[in-house]
Amino acid sequence: xxxxxxxxxxxxxxxxxxxxxxxxxxxxxxxxxxxxxxxxxxxxxxxxxxxxxxxxxxxxx
Numbered sequence: 001x002x003x004x005x006x007x008x009x010x011x012x013x014x015x016x017x018x019x020x021x022x023x024x025x026x027x028x029x030x031x032x033x034x035x036x037x038x039x040x041x042x043x044x045x046x047x048x049x050x051x052x053x054x055x056x057x058x059x060x061x
Contacts, residue, residue: 026060037054
């Protein structure tokens, strides 16, 4: 997914699906760089995902 599309979700609580559609992360997007997106998941873990591996992002409550 393109960096500018991901930037719209920085600081929001989201669900991020990876391209395999089986792997997903629920949490807050902390940072987006050229290659990776950093998420703090619902358990407090910091996770980095390659932007090319992100299939979709949606706001989550």
